[in-house]
Amino acid sequence: MTQEPLLELRNLTTVFPTRRGEVxxxxxxxxxxxxxxxxxxxxxxxxxxxxxxxxxMRLIRRPGHIAExxxxxxxxxxxxxxxxxMRRVRGREIAMIFQDPLSTLNPAFRVxxxxxxxLRLHHIVDGRWPWPLDMGARRREKERxxxxxxxxxxxxPDARYKAYPHEFSGGMQQRALIAIALACEPRxxxxxxxxxxxDVTIQAQxxxxxxxxxxxxxxxxxxxxxxxGVAAExxxxxxxxxxxxxxxxxxxxEVIESxxxxxxxxxxxxxxxxxxxxxxxxPIPGNVPDLAxxxxxxxxxxxxxxxxxxxxxxxxPMVRLARDxxxxxxxxxxxxxxxxxxxxxxxxxxxx
Amino acid sequence: MRAIKVLERILATxxxxxxxxxxxxxxxxxxxxxxxDIMMGAGGAVGAGEIEQLRAEFHLDEPIHIQLWYFLRxxxxxxxxxxxxxxxxxxxxxxxxxxxxxxxxxxxLFFALIIAFPIxxxxxxxxxxxxxxxxxxxxxxxxxxxxxWLGIVLILIFSVKxxxxxxxxxxxxxxxxxxxxxxxVVDSILTRNWPALKDALRHLILPSIALGAAVAAIVAxxxxxxxxxxxxxxxxxxxxxxxxxxHRVVLRHAxxxxxxxxxxxxxxxxxxxxxxxxxxETVFGWPGLGRLVVDAIFNRDFPLVQASVMVYAFTFxxxxxxxxxxxxxxxxxxxx
Ligand SMILES: Nc1ncnc2c1ncn2[C@@H]1O[C@H](COP(=O)(O)OP(=O)(O)OP(=O)(O)O)[C@@H](O)[C@H]1O
Ligand code: SF4
Ligand SMILES: [Mg+2]
Numbered sequence: 145m146t147q148e149p150l151l152e153l154r155n156l157t158t159v160f161p162t163r164r165g166e167v168x169x170x171x172x173x174x175x176x177x178x179x180x181x182x183x184x185x186x187x188x189x190x191x192x193x194x195x196x197x198x199x200x201m202r203l204i205r206r207p208g209h210i211a212e213x214x215x216x217x218x219x220x221x222x223x224x225x226x227x228x229x230m231r232r233v234r235g236r237e238i239a240m241i242f243q244d245p246l247s248t249l250n251p252a253f254r255v256x257x258x259x260x261x262x263l264r265l266h267h268i269v270d271g272r273w274p275w276p277l278d279m280g281a282r283r284r285e286k287e288r289x290x291x292x293x294x295x296x297x298x299x300x301p302d303a304r305y306k307a308y309p310h311e312f313s314g315g316m317q318q319r320a321l322i323a324i325a326l327a328c329e330p331r332x333x334x335x336x337x338x339x340x341x342x343d344v345t346i347q348a349q350x351x352x353x354x355x356x357x358x359x360x361x362x363x364x365x366x367x368x369x370x371x372x373g374v375a376a377e378x379x380x381x382x383x384x385x386x387x388x389x390x391x392x393x394x395x396x397x398e399v400i401e402s403x404x405x406x407x408x409x410x411x412x413x414x415x416x417x418x419x420x421x422x423x424x425x426x427p428i429p430g431n432v433p434d435l436a437x438x439x440x441x442x443x444x445x446x447x448x449x450x451x452x453x454x455x456x457x458x459x460x461p462m463v464r465l466a467r468d469x470x471x472x473x474x475x476x477x478x479x480x481x482x483x484x485x486x487x488x489x490x491x492x493x494x495x496x
Numbered sequence: 497m498r499a500i501k502v503l504e505r506i507l508a509t510x511x512x513x514x515x516x517x518x519x520x521x522x523x524x525x526x527x528x529x530x531x532x533d534i535m536m537g538a539g540g541a542v543g544a545g546e547i548e549q550l551r552a553e554f555h556l557d558e559p560i561h562i563q564l565w566y567f568l569r570x571x572x573x574x575x576x577x578x579x580x581x582x583x584x585x586x587x588x589x590x591x592x593x594x595x596x597x598x599x600x601x602x603x604x605l606f607f608a609l610i611i612a613f614p615i616x617x618x619x620x621x622x623x624x625x626x627x628x629x630x631x632x633x634x635x636x637x638x639x640x641x642x643x644x645w646l647g648i649v650l651i652l653i654f655s656v657k658x659x660x661x662x663x664x665x666x667x668x669x670x671x672x673x674x675x676x677x678x679x680x681v682v683d684s685i686l687t688r689n690w691p692a693l694k695d696a697l698r699h700l701i702l703p704s705i706a707l708g709a710a711v712a713a714i715v716a717x718x719x720x721x722x723x724x725x726x727x728x729x730x731x732x733x734x735x736x737x738x739x740x741x742x743h744r745v746v747l748r749h750a751x752x753x754x755x756x757x758x759x760x761x762x763x764x765x766x767x768x769x770x771x772x773x774x775x776x777e778t779v780f781g782w783p784g785l786g787r788l789v790v791d792a793i794f795n796r797d798f799p800l801v802q803a804s805v806m807v808y809a810f811t812f813x814x815x816x817x818x819x820x821x822x823x824x825x826x827x828x829x830x831x832x
Contacts, residue, residue, distance in 0.1 A: 203736055235739035242730055250731040252752045252826065265739050308828040324738065 148219060149176040150332055150364045151200070156213035158192075158199045165436040169195040171388040173213070174462075179331070180362040182355075184375030184396070186411070187385035190432050193368040196385075197334040200366075201240060202230050218331065236266040239325035243337040245317035249309035255320045256305030259289045262327035292323040296353060315346035322353060332364045333357075339374070351378055372411050376400045381468070384408045387433050387443035390462075394469040404471035406448045442474065450475065501832040502817065509813040513806040514571070520805045521567060524798050525560055531580050531796035532556065554580060554798075567802070576806070577799035579792070586803035590785060594807065595678025596666055597784035600777070601769040602679075603700045604708030608765070611712040616719025616758075620727060621746055631716065638713030647706035647779035654702060662699050664781035671695045703780040707773050711765045718761045722754035729753070756827050763819030767812045 158170040169192040177183050185193050198204050200215055202222060215222040222233065242248040250258060263269055269285045286305070293301035296319040309317055318338060325333050335354065339347040355378060358365050369375050375382050375396070382399045384392040384407065392405035403409045410428035430447035433439075441456035442448070448455070455474050463476035532550045551557045555566055570577060576586045615635075619628035655663040667673060667680055673692040676683045681700065684693035726732065727750045735749040736742075774786035785804060792800040824832050 198733075201737055203733060231739045231741060233739075234737055240734070240737040242734060244730060247730040248734050250735070250749055250753070252828065261735075261740070262738050310829050321734075324734070 147178065149216075150179040150181070150218060151366075152176040152214075152216040153196075153200070154214040154216065156196070156199060156215065157211045158195050158204055158208065159211045160208040162436060164434075167435045168388050168438065169208075169435060170199060173385075173388075173390055175383060175390065175393075177332070177364050177366065179364055180358065181381065182358055182365045182367060182379045184379035184382040185366055185368045185385060186370065186372055186375050186382055188370055188432050190435070191385045192388040192435075193370075193385055194336050195388075197240065197336050197366065197368060200334060201234055201238060203234075232266070235262050235330070236328045237330050238332045238334060239328070239330040241318075241321050241325050241333060241335040241338045244341050245314060245321050246309060246341075248321055249312075249317055251309055253308075254306050255309055255312065256286070256289050256293070256301075256307075258309075259292055259320065259323050259327055260285050262324050263288060266328050268328055288327075289323075292327055293320070296320070296323045296326065297349070298323070314342050315349065318342060318346075318350050319353070322350070322357075326357065329361065330363065332366070334366050334368075336368045337370070338367070340369075347374075354378075372400070372408075372414075384411065387438060388435055389443070389472065390470075391444065391473070392471045398469055404465060404469075404476065405473050406450050407444050408471075410447075410449075442472075498821075498832060502821065505817050505820075505832075506814070509810055512813060513809045514568070516809045517571070517802050517806045518564065518568075520802050521564060521798070522560070524796070524801055525563070529796050530556075531798060534794075534796055535581065576803040579800045580797045581792075581795050581800075582797075586800045589788065589800060590804055590807050591678075593783060593785040593788045594811075596782060597770060597773065597777070597786060598811075599666075599679045599681065599700065600703055600707060600773060600782055600784060601766065603681075603704035604711065604769050604773075605762075605766060607704045607708035608711035608715055609762075611708075612715035612719060615712075616716040617723055617746065617751065619716075620720045620723030620754075623724060628720075632720070635713040635716050638709045641709065643706050643710065644775045644779050646709055647703065647776055650702045650706055651779070661702055666696065666699050666783060667692065668695050668699075703776050703782055706779065707769060707776045711762075711769060714765060715758060715762055719754060719758045722757045723750055726750040726753040752826065756823070759819055759822055759826060763816055766815040766819070770811050770815065771808050 153173050153175040156170055156173040156175075157168065160167040160169055171192075173196060175183070175196075185196060187193055195204070195208075199210050200217075200222070202210070202215075204210060210223060213223075217233070217238065222230065225233065249255065253261075263285050269281050269288060290301045290305060293304060298304055298316055298319050304312075304316075309320070312320060318341075322338075333354075338354070339350050342350060351374065354365060354367075357363055367375065367379060372382075379396055381395050382393070383390050384399070384405065386407050392399060392403065392408045394404075399408060400412065403412055407428070414428070428447055433443050433446070439445070439456055441454075441458055442451070442460045445451045445455045452474070460472050460474055461477060462470050462472045463480055464470050465476060531554070532547055535550070536547060548557070555563050567577070578584060579586050579589055582589060615631045619625075619631045622628055651663055654661045662668065671692050673680060673684055673689055673696075674687050676686055680696035681693060684690070684696055723746075727746070729750070731753075732745055732749050735745045740749070771786075773782075773784065774790050776782065777784045777786040778790075785807070789801065789804045791797075792804065820832060824830050
């Protein structure tokens with residue numbers, strides 16, 4: 145992977161001022177995604193997964209804001225763009241798919257028109273005349289919409305073009321949203337728990353569809369999910385988040401087969417797996433910490449079976465265990481010391 | 497399909513109109529005060545024979561259920577009787593006055609909406625800004641201010657002191673206007689009578705403001721709160737994520753859905769504008785239905801009151817029907 149990453153987050157920090165204090169929903173997140181890669185962003189509810197995606201789109205609602213960091217997309221820092229330039233990135237180069245398809249489609253407009261809006265906003269189908277006058281362009285737009293609906297597996301798209309969202313089933317709604325995301329052939333799709341609201345068989349169909357899109361078009365995907373099983377099946381790489389930070393990252397096989405961080409190990413124990421089906425599921429005891437009052441040390445310490453008093457004394461650095469393999473745990477720091485690894489920048493320890 | 501449904505709804509107003517008419521019929525006769533006494537009181541000394549003769553003419557000497565029977569029988573034939581006082585068909589009297597009331601209601605509605613929409617939308621978009629606080633304080637004032645008081649203040653400022661606008665009436669005496677619909681603004685446009693249009697509009701402004709202020713305030717508040725809700729909706733985030741510019745996000749995606757509850761409230765307010773304007777009509781000498789009805793009630797002019805109430809019920813139901821039709825366009829989940 146020597147090519148330039150499609151997306152690179154450097155030190156991304158997003159905060160929400162609240163009455164109880166500043167919620168640091170995303171704290172110093174470093175991430176990179178190669179073109180055509182599928183990255184799973186995994187973690188329990190409230191750990192900041194959606195906030196990462198919305199930060200990339202620069203759609204964090206005021207008074208929340210990106211406090212620090214860089215969002216490099218195809219070599220450009222998105223934070224440096226003007227609002228107008230950013231609008232041309234949204235939907236056109238980076239598209240987003242949300243969790244609850246019914247509330248995400250606008251109930252007042254026809255599904256076909258909502259897909260078509262994406263085309264029109266970015267002038268995907270160009271015509272010679274101003275839009276309302278150019279019948280040719282309008283017809284081509286409509287043809288493109290129907291083609292998109294076909295592509296995402298909406299049956300009889302001609303008839304469904306005029307339907308309203310409430311006339312669609314949940315799976316069809318999500319397919320329509322995927323069609324909206326695909327409309328401008330973006331380089332990157334940010335999918336925020338796209339299957340959580342759907343039942344299991346539909347879930348598999350939607351994931352399958354997204355996989356096909358990734359393979360056929362080489363679209364990079366960040367898939368947010370709280371289900372490590374889904375991530376394991378679908379992604380090339382996995383980043384595990386806890387309390388606003390990434391605690392472990394690596395290729396799917398490595399993270400699933402040999403999880404390094406105690407939190408990842410805990411998450412893996414929660415999913416039934418082949419070969420050890422008899423084992424009872426063991427959800428991690430305890431609750432996600434309050435992001436407004438995080439302790440100075442490891443935020444997982446109160447729930448960690450391996451915790452020691454030192455874990456709570458100060459920030460834990462990310463340790464790079466191998467190329468593209470990181471984990472944020474004091475145990476690795478001890479290991480690194482034993483190995484005589486050097487201290488890198490940004491609280492990172494590596495062997496290089 | 498839709499046309500049939502609309503027709504059904506219009507036909508359904510007939511029993512409603514009769515229902516309210518019967519109620520008014522009974523209540524009017526149960527309340528003290530006799531129409532003939534009141535008429536005679538104005539006319540000075542008269543003989544007992546004359547009084548009896550009038551009573552018989554109006555069927556007031558018969559039992560109430562017989563009177564009701566006469567009323568329903570005539571009404572079913574489309575005859576709502578003659579006014580006791582004016583001795584003319586009630587429908588004729590109402591037809592003379594109704595356009596003025598409708599014109600004032602439309603004027604007030606127009607004023608209310610052009611004020612309420614920008615304010616409601618902007619104060620939601622800029623929630624908690626000085627503009628929002630100022631507008632909502634203004635809306636509070638608009639709701640709590642009595643219309644007659646506002647009317648008098650407007651007259652004192654704009655008519656008496658500044659002399660910009662006329663004090664009274666619908667149109668100046670020296671302006672000629674050919675009546676077609678009875679709505680002077682419409683008629684002057686239809687006949688291309690621009691001086692009359694200007695004059696009619698000048699007369700319409702102050703009463704419209706006095707009558708529409710409270711409606712503007714109510715609609716602005718409802719619109720603001722529904723906009724606050726829709727601006728937070730997921731579909732608005734999606735619209736932004738698609739790359740839609742902010743004005744499109746607000747005016748198309750958020751506003752379209754915020755209109756649904758707002759239109760309901762506007763529909764209710766239209767009823768208030770049509771039926772609750774006696775005071776404003778009085779303050780501005782506006783020759784509308786409201787004053788006709790108030791006079792009729794005081795004079796115990798039974799047929800005129802009954803007929804007016806039926807007309808009120810009819811316009812009210814039609815206004816609501818229009819709102820409901822609008823509603824089906826705004827909310828695809830609802831059919832008529
Ligand atoms: N607008 C906001 N104002 C205040 N706090 C917020 C806001 N949005 C998110 N947060 C906080 O930021 C944290 C992360 O939220 P986020 O929605 O990113 O979590 P998530 O991982 O996507 O969770 P879920 O799986 O429930 O979607 C949460 O603790 C949440 O309370
Ligand atoms: S740093 Fe300590 S508390 Fe945190 S995960 Fe590692 S062992 Fe557990
Ligand atoms: Mg989320």
